[in-house]
Amino acid sequence: MKHVFLFLLVLSLSSYSWGKWAVGEINTLEDWVFLTRFCFLSDKGTLRFEFEYPVEYGPQNILLYFDTKDQWPAVYKTDKSCIDKVEVAAIERGQRLRLEPRPLTGSTPVPLPTYIDCAYKTINNQNMVVCDDGRYFKSARERWWYIAISRCQEANYTALPVGIKLKYKIHMTNGAVGDYLHREYSADEFYILPIDIAFLIVYVVLCVLTVVCAVLLRNRQLWHTTYKMYMVSVKLWTFYLFLMCIAYGTYGNDGNGDKLQFIKSFARAFEAISIMVFLLMLILVGKGYTITRGKLSNVSTVKISVFMTLYTITYVVIFIWEAIIFDPGLVLYLYESPPGYALIAMRIIGYLWFCYSIFFTLKHYPEKRTFYYPLFVFYTLWFWAGPIVILVASNAIALWSREKTVVGVENFVSFCGHVFFLILTRPSAANKNFPYHVRTTQIGIMENVPHHMSQGEEGSFTPGVAYAVSNPMMGSSSGPDLTNLFVTSRTKSMSEQGEKSETSFNNNYSNGNGSVHNSQPPEYTTFPSPSAPPPVYMELFQARNSIAE
Known part of the structure; x- marks a missing residue:
């Protein structure tokens, strides 16, 4: 929290008045x-x-x-x-x-x-x-x-x-008294307020849809960390639009340029954080995190941490550069500076990493191609849209229309990226691209699933893939134990399981030969049928008690 506050404070230094x-x-x-x-x-x-x-x-x-x-x-x-x-x-x-x-x-x-x-x-x-x-x-x-x-x-x-x-x-x-949308604005800022209001309304609807999907996923114990990161990114961008509407709304009323720049600086901080969270989520999804694996190796964790730290530093340097070095006598775009071009380079590096991760994920788990093929094609366009917009804005767009054009294009690109991920992950029977097939509450016992198992038809598993995760009770040298990230709060299904644990235990072992008769798992939560049945939670608890004794 302290680092976020420092980031916002640095951004506020870029407030200088060139307005009304x-x-x-x-x-x-x-x-x-x-x-x-x-x-x-x-x-x-x-x-x-x-x-x-x-x-x-x-x-x-x-x-x-x-x-x-x-x-x-x-x-x-x-x-x-x-x-x-x-x-x-x-x-x-x-x-x-x-x-x-x-x-x-x-x-x-x-x-x-x-x-x-x-x-x-x-x-x-x-x-x-x-x-x-x-x-x-x-x-x-x-x-x-x-x-x-x-x-x-x-x-x-x-x-x-x-x-x-x-x-x-x-x-x-730039207008008569009472012309709220034009009088106080520089001509390059015309229609920014209506554009931000329109996208704010759309993003509020998008937030509602993400919450509805999250509730469905949570009830089925499929509300994974990557989807939570997606929700955070959407909400941060929505708050960014809200602050931008406040900034330009108050500016249109009183023409206070210093107040406009101050609020815009905080808004852009949330914009930058939203982009970084979404970029991190795409890289993790490309590596199969929460889709084909439940944890990352130490090397991958360190690489991702270093990359995101450099990305954050680059953003901070851009705003410091704007506040101290940018010349108000020149009409400059935010990224028209060495730190801006460094940010373009970081985004391209992120795209190459995204491609590399998807390539090896599909190499080991080709059954996930229905999800990863459209993910790769669309987000290739998304990754390149940012650098292209920056370069075009810096060199091709007329100075008197640059700011309003860039605002509209950036909001549209962000909206498309957020909507497409929602489409790919919507919990619907008609969605053949749905990526999540392992419950958040059953990652620990997936160690017993052989690594030659894979997802086949809807509701069954066939040889080929396993959810790559170690038993949290045994420890692992491949990386830090991140399984707790997947443990959601007590869901309705978990509560019902606690209330009926004894009945479920008796029903599962009602036959003399010990065969298990489980009810069908929730929709989109299919599991393999290995040669040896995985232990239920009651057995895990008994095993721990026996060790303690």
Whole structure:
């Protein structure tokens, strides 16, 4: 729990505001500084601002750049001088705004579009320039606009003090008052809230279905650890969507960008954990865990632990990288960084391990091909969908539509992965792909099943496979005893067994030759009929008492 809290705390560090409101104070020796960015709609984008700075730090300019190659990329992170950067912002297009009162008649003429509503005021016994004005944006399409402040030193002018000192409050909107789905959002965030709400509703239904299937599996003593991991992944993703709906819902109401980023950071933590749990579950299923074997070797356990630890560290480094190194002056995708590409590599390694595990599981237990063939085909697409989405988003999707497109695709890919596993494991008579055929409460006695037994027709076993697990009473050198993971809480069937244990014992040994007459096992819980009948629980308890004596 302590590690989960640390993970969430690290993610919260990535909260920085580039949304509707940008409020802050600048005090630097630089002569050109980036303030904020926003994706405005054509004819609907509005910019309201308030600026305040000491008179001795004037004059200053507000510069508005858009996202074409000859604009923002031509000035940001380049070796151009301050004056050269200012010249890129065209006066005739209203990209250069002068933060000082309009000059008096007869003074040096300055083009009209550069003036905004400014005045000299005395604040706390200090002469200040205070500006309060706004602008509308018109363009052929949605555009990212970047706002910078400049105070260039001309060759024949040596102003003191040097640098920029400024307080600012910038309000950026994309719609009329009352337009809840557009006004407060950057154009690249449009429809994220409806997308998240739609998937949240679908995932709530999916959670209900997983619980219904879990109850059926539990009643038949087939509720294995891998299915529990699947349920955890589904519920974590549902909670992630719930937090995202809260984040964007409150943002649409008050436009608080800091609150949005803070809640999104916690939501993405649950998203990352859900992905890692589901990936771990797929690798374990590929190795036959809870399907053809009941425990893992020490080597496999160590390998899986190391892999998942590295995967977790990679996720943490991505969010730390975003909080500390990512430049808000660039429109970057979360995975557009060395840790992001490392995460792609880890996912590909997980896929190769998944393929390797399935290959050897089918080699030893070919009877499970009805389950593993569709599992392999579909989750091959699922594994590769993640890296493909990351690469396409980083290189092919337009910057003004990237975020909403990626959100929709990622939710769809996750939903398909969760739904398909539910279909494969649904406890239905029509499901020929059902993987679980050993009760959670009878793993201990499966040592007596010969390793040449296998599942045949529905309700019977034929030579070929055994549930690979050691007797928990005898110990094993092949790995840690994980059989307790399969012991569910007292189910209805276990309670009935306790109430009728004596009757069942007498009925099973009613014949003189000791033949066993058991009732049919529950549906999908078929067992082999070996040459020597396996002992019942009563015999196991008697054996332990005799040893103790």
